[in-house]
Amino acid sequence: MRDADLTPLLRPASIAVVGASNDAAKVGGMPLRLLREQGYTGRVYAVNARGGDVQGMRALPSLDALPEPVDLAIVAVPAAAAPHVVAQMVRTRTRAAVLFTAGFAETGEAGGAAQREIARMASAAGMALLGPNCLGLMNLRERVYATFSPVALAGAPPLGDVALVSQSGAFGAYAFALAREAQLGLSHWITTGNEAGVQVADAVEWLAHDPLTSVILVYLEGCADGAKLRRALAAARAAGKPVVVAKVGTTATGARAAQSHTASLAGEDAVYQAVFDEYGVHRADTLEGFFRLGNTLSKGRRPRSRQTAIVTVSGGVGIMMADRAEALGLALPPLPEACAARLRESVAFASTANPIDVTGQVVAQTGVLTDTLVDAMTCGAYGSVVAFVAGAAHVPSAWAAIEQAVERAMAHRKHGEHGAPSEAAQLVLCGLVDDTQRSWLEARGVLALREPVYAMDAVAALLRAGEQADVARGEAADARGLDEATEPASSMLPSSVPAHAASLDEAEAMAMLAAAGVPVAPHCVAGSVAEAQAAAQRLGCPVALKLRSRHVLHKSDMGGVRLNLRDTAALARAFDAIATSAAQAGIPGGFEGVVVARMLDGWGEIIVGVRRDPVFGPVAMTGLGGTGVELGRKMAFGLAPLSHERALAMLETSGVAALLRGHRGHPALSLDAAAAVLAAVSRLGAALGETLDTLEINPFIVTRDGLVAADAVVTLHPQGDSRNEA
Amino acid sequence: MRDADLTPLLRPASIAVVGASNDAAKVGGMPLRLLREQGYTGRVYAVNARGGDVQGMRALPSLDALPEPVDLAIVAVPAAAAPHVVAQMVRTRTRAAVLFTAGFAETGEAGGAAQREIARMASAAGMALLGPNCLGLMNLRERVYATFSPVALAGAPPLGDVALVSQSGAFGAYAFALAREAQLGLSHWITTGNEAGVQVADAVEWLAHDPLTSVILVYLEGCADGAKLRRALAAARAAGKPVVVAKVGTTATGARAAQSHTASLAGEDAVYQAVFDEYGVHRADTLEGFFRLGNTLSKGRRPRSRQTAIVTVSGGVGIMMADRAEALGLALPPLPEACAARLRESVAFASTANPIDVTGQVVAQTGVLTDTLVDAMTCGAYGSVVAFVAGAAHVPSAWAAIEQAVERAMAHRKHGEHGAPSEAAQLVLCGLVDDTQRSWLEARGVLALREPVYAMDAVAALLRAGEQADVARGEAADARGLDEATEPASSMLPSSVPAHAASLDEAEAMAMLAAAGVPVAPHCVAGSVAEAQAAAQRLGCPVALKLRSRHVLHKSDMGGVRLNLRDTAALARAFDAIATSAAQAGIPGGFEGVVVARMLDGWGEIIVGVRRDPVFGPVAMTGLGGTGVELGRKMAFGLAPLSHERALAMLETSGVAALLRGHRGHPALSLDAAAAVLAAVSRLGAALGETLDTLEINPFIVTRDGLVAADAVVTLHPQGDSRNEA
Structure with missing residues (x-):
């Protein structure tokens, strides 16, 4: 069965609120209020079994009474009524639903069964079902407020190209409030709750194809369908859209809190990390870093190299940034000599190594600030320039110098030095700037950060995003590992392995590895002392003798391994000792012999x-x-x-x-x-x-x-x- | 020679500005302007060789013309004139000086010599000399503005008990601006520049004894006098004052930028870390974290245990906090059963494990929020309670519930449960709070942070501070390692070691270790095969033979080590092989024999x-x-x-x-x-x-x-x- 299309869910042309309430503070009232207050321009219907007047609208008794099949039904009814409403939706060919209702899988087995039944009905009808037990979604650009969270009442963040997908509703609501505070430009806000239908991965994949989204922030507790998540991350990468993940439950304690039941908890996080590494996903471990990364990736351009210039008015802060640059693997080559000479001419004590210390003198000689920034950005030696200007942007003449530098670098980008188009380095400005200055900078692709260390992090994140875009360009489609491995698995196993075996013995394992092209130590099997001695002669001493058994995984723990055997007497003693240990341990199937392997000189x-x-x-x-x-x-x-x-x-x-x-x-x-x-x-x-x-x-x-x-x-x-x- | 007293520098009763300028924007004008605008109440004199009127004051031609020896001279004269002014200060018994002037050690050897001469004169006169090449200092409470940085013109941070000491002036100025933005309460701001006289460590030691300072923030690039820094950190710990250090130059790149010349750069940072560990110094690697730690340690109480309760309205954020708690080594025991039962009665789906998930329901049932917080704070099971309330503090009824919880916990602290005084747990509130709410909370010892992860960090920092206070109480005075080691070093060396030897041979090293009570492998020295065989018999086989020479540090690299020798023949072969290797290598002094050591079974x-x-x-x-x-x-x-x-x-x-x-x-x-x-x-x-x-x-x-x-x-x-x- 194919996954349902999410377009009617995320860009609906018509919406019905089922269980619509006259009380705008209630779960069934808030979405109606938000849709109308915030200016949703599609058609809106109120549905309430009791009919009557709802927030100035005439409520229809059921979806059946609607003049059209709606794209989206927002459902705010008790759990007991939910199956009935889902049936109504299927009957009326409703294309998507947001189900706020709690009381399903999160409450136990009965709730889980009810949830599975609802999911089955929706899936069979090809309906996109968000929830249950979720806070819903917002498409901020098209003013689709399919949520009962009051967080949107206090105002929305600016429109932007960053989408937020959260498994947790409460996390999502807090994140929305923080995004508003940080003035992070959002496109969508989606909470998936119990994920009966739509999973985080489905939302990510849809956003990967959404032209108005360019960065995807994801809050993830766990993932039931690994292949789907991988497909979604591959799609985002192929579209050149960075994904930033806050994955919680990374430690045993956290995972216990997430009610995970995997045996190897620390290992589990390593597996998620492997998935994120595979697709170039950015990872955040604080909320603050989550949004900072989102903003950086949304506003910053991709540097063309790891070569980074640090231009600083403070030697001390320059050192702090250089420390972080090294930890991040950025390169800090010195300013090319022509530019360096010009700088030294203006400020005798300036350091033209990298960090390039222009000293506090630039507040008096603002031309030096402009020239040095333009030189660093356009000399071709750097992919990024991080400029620490402390409070200089509050000095009008120094701010004018910064503006001029940005404009000159942009002009350089347009015209190039030799007529050919040439890209100036990405500029990250670090220091105190006000909101107007920040907007001016961001509109020109210049990032502004207050924390010197995070300015370096921003460069590293943009580089990672650029590298991933390169990888994506190099791959026609990234389905590697998903569609491969079609060769029947059984053919890989040595023919000696019986059906339903739980493990291989060492000889079988080595044979399988050798067949796969993996170099293995020269070895033979031997069932007797004489065979072992003959094998040792063939292989060359010293050799190791190892118990051969598919029932003993840790052979040395039970005396099944003897190393560095150099002569026939030692071999015979070792063989007998292993046979005795095997007999004493009473391994199933009895003693079957040993593997004789040449000791490797490593x-x-x-x-x-x-x-x-x-x-x-x-x-x-x-x-x-x-x-x-x-x-x-x-x-x-x-x-x-x-x-x-x-x-x-x-x-x-x-x-x-x-x-x-x-x-x-x-x-x-x-x-x-x-x-x-x-x-x-x-x-x-x-x-x-x-x-x-x-x-x-x-x-x-x-x-x-x-x-x-x-x-x-x-x-x-x-x-x-x-x-x-x- | 004793270090000069810093009191006249940091709490001067009278100040002369030498090189006072009528232009308030100039280096010699700014301090005069600041002292008078900001309301310094001591006596202020303007000194200028040209005399005349300076910012409405009559300038005196030199310090000699002053009616009194001043506590502090603020010196803004060119480098060439500085020695002359220092001589004047010495003559007039000026007790302390801030020397802004650049052009000394930072410019090369000649400048270094001039600086050493000035330092010598000041030191001989017992004068506290800050600088040269520094931005000066501020004592915010007493309005001592001995700085030419214009950063103070835009207003000061609130008065508080956090002092900032910075080697770098530009770093200090930016930090001041950020502290003002973050509303971090400051007591002093001190920049030490070239440190001809006063070092960072001197300032820290003075602040350790200053009753108005309780947290000391330090920006450090390097340290010339390790013993002095250790003494200062010990004094701060003894006084129960946490020190937060931003140490830059932690990586090879950063250290190169800091013009460090130590051979082992990574090792150097490890040594600083050892110093910080020894004295319980907190370390910050971002500016933001530097101030956050300062505020946390200034405002928060010390938890009495690592047991921490996470109370959360969001399961997802709770997991994020639990992850960090585990990484920080905090313990998260479940809510005691009596409290848990009460919570479950009110909110059926609440989780009473830890994180304690009270769910978003508490906004409707605010009494549950109050009761759970009070229970967690006063049940005695926790040293700290971290409460994630998302945006609830913006809902008036929920904020009232939080206020009530804090007040009830405070009352508990005063009265105790059974009449005895009993301390409630430290509360850290995490979520959106406005400035008024933050002040209300901080006045009651409750920290407020927006970032869930940092809320956990705050608990860990307060615990560390509490542990260090315990250590300090346990130690009469921490001079360990500084005044010890008085036993003459030579007595520790074996008598066989010649004077001026650059190393010990293995037998000598082992003998010295054994004498110091360190268990060593049984061993003998042997000069011949026969001696080696006798030794092996005495020690028991297998043995190792190792070349004995104080001139070969890496014996195995030149064939000087033979292991696992079990019989006389093997011993003889090994002895001869080692002797041959030694001869071939041509080691100084020739072959002196071997060490025979029993192989250890480990x-x-x-x-x-x-x-x-x-x-x-x-x-x-x-x-x-x-x-x-x-x-x-x-x-x-x-x-x-x-x-x-x-x-x-x-x-x-x-x-x-x-x-x-x-x-x-x-x-x-x-x-x-x-x-x-x-x-x-x-x-x-x-x-x-x-x-x-x-x-x-x-x-x-x-x-x-x-x-x-x-x-x-x-x-x-x-x-x-x-x-x-x-």
Whole structure:
């Protein structure tokens, strides 16, 4: 079944308020009041079973009495009456509904069943259903106020191109009030509540195609349909629209508060982060940062490079900004010599390194401020210029100098230096500016921020947005990982694996990895001492003996691993010891033999794995290995299959790249080769589909010849294995 | 020589402006204008060599012409004239001076020499000298405007108990403007510039004893006198006054911008952090956070426990706050059952776990809001209550409910439940409140913040302040590490160490550690194969052989280490190999033998060290060990000698505690014992005084019997070794 079109919900030409109340403060009264006070220009009908006069309108007794099928019904009736109203809507071919009514899934199982029934009816009729238990929506430009929140009564934020989608109504209402205060230009405000029909992802996808929206802010507690969210984020990226997410429930405590029931809570947030990384989603962890990012991405242009100039009237603040620039990975090359010479001529003690310290002198010599800003913006050396001017904008002559600099840079953009069009650097002005000055600046693509540190953050956010737009241009359509993995999962498993097996033994896991192109340690299976000795001779000593069993995942914990064996006597002792341990442990199926593997000569260990997330599917991970390391380890996660670029990025963020680059005098390994191995493992994990539970290669040894897998554990979801069930 | 008293500088009874100008916009005119416009009540004199009329005052030709020695001279003369004016001040027994004049150390060596001469003259005369190259100071309460910054013309922030000390003038001026906007109550504003005389630390120490200051904000680029800064921070803590520091130059880029020349830049910031940790200094990394912390610590009371209640009208925002609470280490126990039952009776769907979700219903049932807040504040289960009320304070009935809750909690505080005085929990209100409401709340010790995440941060900051006050109460005076280490450093070194040695050999290092009570691996020195074999028999195999030489710090890099030797043949081979390597490397002094050490049976490695910081003295450090670990390692730093508590805290932050607690099924070790070992190493490092360069124990093996040092490198500052120079 296809998802319903959200256009009648978000841009309705006609609206009926069902359960319309004469009391404008009530849930059924507020939307009617808002629609009329705020100047909605479509047709509005009041529906109330008791009929009569409602806020000066004649109420119709039911939707059936309407002269037309409406685009949108706003429903404010008790939970018990809701199914009846939904039936009415279906009958009258109402195209979309906002259901404020509480008392559904949030109250328990009975409410959940009622909600599912309503959702089924709406879905069958192709109706877009927002709610239940939501605060509704606003389309500010077309003045669609389908909400009972009184927050809109105190006035709306300015019209703009930033849309807000919130799972929580109360969060949404507070955010609306804060957006109004911060004068953030909004296009839409949508709260999804229980999400019986329309999910956050549906709203994001619709907004991705809405010409009046260019930035999408999302408040997310959880997501039931990972594929849909990924599709929506891909659509937003393809449309060049940055998405900013405030995802709550990031810690165990928070997730408990969000009533999450996943076993691995910290891991869950890492998976969301992997999704956000995949689609270049911006993440905010404060409300203030949420709106700041929204405004930055809405008003700022995308810098063409990471090269950033800091122009400052204060050395101290310049240092503060340089600290943040380094933390954000921005580059601070010095002012080109021609410009630097000009500056030094005017202000002898100016620093022309970067930060470019023009000193407080520019308030007296305002021409220096103009010239330096124009030079930095137009010399071609910088993608962005962040100018800290403290209180100078309150000095009329200094403000005039800033205006002049902006205008000269804009003229440069239009004409270019050699006739060809050439883009001036993005300017971020940091200091005290009043609202009029801010508007003047923003209208010219100049951001104004008060906090020097956040001015640097703004540059980094704009760069990220620009990079994502480049990625989107490079991809015809981003459905990677969603439509792939069509090869039947069973064919990836070694034929020796019985149906419904819960895991592979080590030999099977290694064989599967080798078949997928992953380098593995040379190894054989051996059922007797003699076989083990023959294998060791073939492989070359020293070798390791490891218990072969699909029933023991942590072999060393039960004495199933012996390392560094160098001669036949040691081999025999080790084989017997493992057999004895296996017998004592009473493993199912009894002792089946060992894996003999050549010891690898390496100088480091990493871990690579894939696990299947119930919402988002296969997730690849990597990190440094070795005993004790996990205590401080930073694992990196990415959606499987990984692109080569994502695999490279994961090697960097996990610290693995630093190990491979020639740590402690060891030879440097090819990062591209390592990324290729990581990507190959991720492809295998993705290809295993629902069969896979987890695949963990630990340790992956760092050797002179590259990464080589020394051990692997693979666990399966027997229910996902369909070989004997087709 | 004792430091000059800052009272005449910061609370002068009389002021002379030297270089007074008739033009109030000029450097010599602005202070005169400000002093008179802003209502300074002390005596003011204008001094100008040309005499005449200055802003309506008769100018005297020099300080000699004054009828009295003044407390403070504000000096606005060119650099060339400055020494002359300083001589005048000394002659006329002027007690303090603010020297605005630029052109000293910041311009190069000649300026530096001139500055040192001025500083010498002032110091000899016991005069407090602020500057040169500074923006001066303001004592807002007593209207001392000894500044030429026009920032004060636009009005002052409200009077308050927060003092601001800034090394940078421009930073200070911007901060002043922002403080005015944020309505942060200020007591003093002090910029120290080139710090020829008064340093940031001097100002902090004076403010620590100023009865009108209770919070000290510090902007710091660097510190030349570590002991003085430590003394100042200790004084502030002893006085129960929190210090908030914005330390810039934290990254290599930023430090380069700050023209720092330390070799290990990242390390330098870690040392500052160790200083801040030692004295419970709060650290801000944004200007906004700097003032927010100042206001929080000025207005909020100290919670009596980490138990925190989150009361929220929005489940979503509650989750956001719970996430931050966990990250901050706050505890969120559920509402006690009696209170929970009462809440559920009123609002059936309320959540009485923590976050306590009272739902938007409280706007209709305002009594529930009052009761829940009073219950949470007075039930005794919480040290703090953070209440997210969204826009409810704009609804008159809901605001009345909040007022009532605050008043009831205050009454509870006065009377107590059982007659005994009992403190209600600290309340932090989060949501939209207007200025009048904010003032009303703050006057009652209730903080009001708009950002839910920052509301949690405020609780954590107040807890930290409370803990530091407890520490201060527990310490008679915090001069630890400053007046200790009086034992002559030479006595700590083994007698075998020659004078001016640059390092110890391993046997010497181990002997020194053992003498200091640090457990070391059983070991002997051996000069021949036979001696090594005898030693191995005595110690028990397996053993390690390690080259003994004070000239080779990284023995394994040149083949000087052989591990896991189990028999006499292996020992002989290893001994010969090491001797050969030593000969090939041509180490000074030739081959002197080996250290034979028993191999330790452990399951993890840590690193412990002490290095001497040129500014702050000995700094102890610890972190996880092992190859590859350092790539992701988080070292913890602390000033040596460490208290037991600091040592424990370092074990936690470095991840070592997690390893010791019984990682991967290994037995748990006593953290107290490990902290005692870390503290013992730190005491040894501190006792070595200036003799020590670095002391690094790597690896420190985690064994069943505790931490045992397996190798140590000690390097010395020969110039710090005074044994043969006394």
